[in-house]
Amino acid sequence: MTPPLTCTAICADCAVRDRALCGSLDDRELRALNALGQRRRVAAGQAVAWAGDEAILCGNILSGTLKLVAGPADGREQIVGLLYPADFFGQPFGGQTDFTIVALSDAELCVFPRAGFERVLDDHPRMERLLLERTAASLREARRQMLVLARQSAAEKVAGFLLDMAARAGDGGCCAVPGGPLTFDLPLTRGQIADVLGMTIETVSRQLTRLKNAGTIALPGPRAVTIRDAAALAARAEAA
Amino acid sequence: MTPPLTCTAICADCAVRDRALCGSLDDRELRALNALGQRRRVAAGQAVAWAGDEAILCGNILSGTLKLVAGPADGREQIVGLLYPADFFGQPFGGQTDFTIVALSDAELCVFPRAGFERVLDDHPRMERLLLERTAASLREARRQMLVLARQSAAEKVAGFLLDMAARAGDGGCCAVPGGPLTFDLPLTRGQIADVLGMTIETVSRQLTRLKNAGTIALPGPRAVTIRDAAALAARAEAA
DNA sequence: AGGCTCGTTTGATCGGGATCAAATCCGGTC
DNA sequence: GACCGGATTTGATCCCGATCAAACGAGCCT
Numbered sequence: 001m002t003p004p005l006t007c008t009a010i011c012a013d014c015a016v017r018d019r020a021l022c023g024s025l026d027d028r029e030l031r032a033l034n035a036l037g038q039r040r041r042v043a044a045g046q047a048v049a050w051a052g053d054e055a056i057l058c059g060n061i062l063s064g065t066l067k068l069v070a071g072p073a074d075g076r077e078q079i080v081g082l083l084y085p086a087d088f089f090g091q092p093f094g095g096q097t098d099f100t101i102v103a104l105s106d107a108e109l110c111v112f113p114r115a116g117f118e119r120v121l122d123d124h125p126r127m128e129r130l131l132l133e134r135t136a137a138s139l140r141e142a143r144r145q146m147l148v149l150a151r152q153s154a155a156e157k158v159a160g161f162l163l164d165m166a167a168r169a170g171d172g173g174c175c176a177v178p179g180g181p182l183t184f185d186l187p188l189t190r191g192q193i194a195d196v197l198g199m200t201i202e203t204v205s206r207q208l209t210r211l212k213n214a215g216t217i218a219l220p221g222p223r224a225v226t227i228r229d230a231a232a233l234a235a236r237a238e239a240a
Numbered sequence: 241m242t243p244p245l246t247c248t249a250i251c252a253d254c255a256v257r258d259r260a261l262c263g264s265l266d267d268r269e270l271r272a273l274n275a276l277g278q279r280r281r282v283a284a285g286q287a288v289a290w291a292g293d294e295a296i297l298c299g300n301i302l303s304g305t306l307k308l309v310a311g312p313a314d315g316r317e318q319i320v321g322l323l324y325p326a327d328f329f330g331q332p333f334g335g336q337t338d339f340t341i342v343a344l345s346d347a348e349l350c351v352f353p354r355a356g357f358e359r360v361l362d363d364h365p366r367m368e369r370l371l372l373e374r375t376a377a378s379l380r381e382a383r384r385q386m387l388v389l390a391r392q393s394a395a396e397k398v399a400g401f402l403l404d405m406a407a408r409a410g411d412g413g414c415c416a417v418p419g420g421p422l423t424f425d426l427p428l429t430r431g432q433i434a435d436v437l438g439m440t441i442e443t444v445s446r447q448l449t450r451l452k453n454a455g456t457i458a459l460p461g462p463r464a465v466t467i468r469d470a471a472a473l474a475a476r477a478e479a480a
Numbered sequence: 481a482g483g484c485t486c487g488t489t490t491g492a493t494c495g496g497g498a499t500c501a502a503a504t505c506c507g508g509t510c
Numbered sequence: 511g512a513c514c515g516g517a518t519t520t521g522a523t524c525c526c527g528a529t530c531a532a533a534c535g536a537g538c539c540t
Contacts, residue, residue, distance in 0.1 A: 153526080153527090154526075200528060200529080202527085202528080202529085203526090222535090222536085
């Protein structure tokens, strides 16, 4: 349809090559993908795919954060998944896109036409196996989140969310002693956190304030969080 | 571990053969599975797998209904999925079981040791492809349910649930004019419906009573439901 | 600087659904 | 038949989180 927006992908300098699906391919196989893929930049707020559209693209996240959004018509919306670097998106063998994908930050993608990608999967069972395992992992995560959405209180949701984000921020090979203070930036606004947790902006804000007042966390800036007492946070996340 | 509880599976007289994963295999391939599988009966209320246990089994549902349960410690529990005849369960390539599986009714399963089943998948890409598509479909369904759990009102949840169950009951190749009255039995108690929809028994009961009083449905028995006005039900399911 | 927009915080009120409690219905068994 | 246990229904009350509303703060553009 549209002409290439940027240069052809060059797997050699791919930042997520070892963690993405492509990590299963050897150099020869990689060349097939290389010919197929294109790098593409999307600005924060820009949609990558719309629910209901024919699913013609899939690909990997190279950088940035994206959201998978369910939610019809009226204002109500629910973020049903977040996509981070090295994550795969799209629906090989699926008919139409089920959830709108929107960039939360400026992001860089490595996109493939679906049909071509499916042919690669046909020829590379190892890659299809990895995709199956990833899909199963996403299913597990979605089901766990169903429990959170349906049964946890606002306090539990926020505490659990902060722990999740801390774990994600922490595994960048970083720094501090486990249990010690950890500071990081949330990739989401309060409103987006609310959309993930199935609550309102106001309630998210109030719960964060409450944790701050309790000394469990600090909020150095609107996007920044410091975990000051991970144990207390974990207790909050489980409490009935 | 345990000796065979029943006779070896005989795919030839399998009630769900054409709809289950095995449908992708030809007669020769089926013999490999046949040697591996065992039929097994479970009574209502009996658990098939426990969350946290090593995942050593997988298989197909032959008859009956089972629930996938998430939910820790305290009383709170959430049904994160229902399994019907021809559905596949278990986690090939997964480490440990994530969700407890419990039979809601007496049920019949066709079970395989995980390791053996994985070998079959290795050799039969068509079957692995089907498993990938099913897993992706389950993921879609779980994400859609996240929206329901997080954002829908009690009235919307119950109306939508009845429509889902009606669709499932209706596609048995049956009977009535679309839009006409349809009567069927729910495979779930009020309490289990509540566990699926993330609400309480009392609220489920009240919503059903309300729909009955409005003439939208009838409740001939505790388990039976008659859809009298599918359009009105659909309107309820979508209303803000 | 001013004025703008957008995100965040805080306050006041309201209501839907949870919770507590009790009555009713039904399918068993003796 | 009488009894019993579990599911369901119905009622009364309470509380958490949504909603409505307004103030606050921080970039950003002119």
